[in-house]
Amino acid sequence: MLVDVWRVHLDRASVPPPTPGESARAARFRSPELADRYLKAHAALRATLARYTTARLDFALRERGKPYLPFAPEIGFNLSHSHEMALIAVARGVEVGVDIEKLRPIPQYAAIAERFFPPDAEPPTDEADFFRRWTRIEALLKARGVGLYGGSQDASGEWSTQEIAVGEGFAGAVAAAGSAFELAMHNYGDDE
Numbered sequence: 001m002l003v004d005v006w007r008v009h010l011d012r013a014s015v016p017p018p019t020p021g022e023s024a025r026a027a028r029f030r031s032p033e034l035a036d037r038y039l040k041a042h043a044a045l046r047a048t049l050a051r052y053t054t055a056r057l058d059f060a061l062r063e064r065g066k067p068y069l070p071f072a073p074e075i076g077f078n079l080s081h082s083h084e085m086a087l088i089a090v091a092r093g094v095e096v097g098v099d100i101e102k103l104r105p106i107p108q109y110a111a112i113a114e115r116f117f118p119p120d121a122e123p124p125t126d127e128a129d130f131f132r133r134w135t136r137i138e139a140l141l142k143a144r145g146v147g148l149y150g151g152s153q154d155a156s157g158e159w160s161t162q163e164i165a166v167g168e169g170f171a172g173a174v175a176a177a178g179s180a181f182e183l184a185m186h187n188y189g190d191d192e
Contacts, residue, residue, distance in 0.1 A: 001180075002091065003182070004089070006187070007086075007188060009189075010040045011037075016047055018042065018043055022043070026039050037086075044086060048077075049069070049077060063145075066142070076092070076093070077091075080099045082100045085166060087100045095176065096175065101131045109126075134171070138173070157177060160178060
């Protein structure tokens with residue numbers, strides 16, 4: 001199985017105009033910079049998904065809030081963004097999750113790990129190690145569609161995660177249902 005991951009540089013991405021719903025959600029942001037990055041991430045998601053299907057790109061939410069395409073349910077996808085970078089994971093016929101975090105000081109990383117990491121996980125050695133592990137956990141939870149508090153639930157079925165190189169100063173990971181997957185990295189906008 002192939003999982004495509006698209007890296008989007010939000011501060012320089014050329015994207016289609018936002019939908020009315022995206023504009024309404026972005027208007028709630030207190031920071032114009034955050035609103036702009038939100039709009040670019042979601043426009044890049046729509047443009048990327050259009051590569052995989054000609055179906056109408058209407059979005060719906062599953063029970064716990066994971067988005068899907070009702071007119072193209074065979075397309076699994078997920079979006080994550082942190083500061084000026086976004087990741088979009090896309091696969092056919094399988095659920096996927098992706099997470100990205102900008103490396104930054106987080107003095108309480110050990111306490112956060114103790115609260116949210118699986119009980120049998122080794123404690124992180126430093127902040128960078130914390131973010132590498134955090135992105136793997138978050139990608140898996142997003143793939144499963146259970147959210148952050150679903151981490152205490154046992155995962156039914158078989159799931160795989162991989163760290164991905166997303167750029168200097170960032171940690172990233174992707175997860176998919178199944179025992180293994182092939183990963184293809186792409187840079188959004190490189191083929192324009």
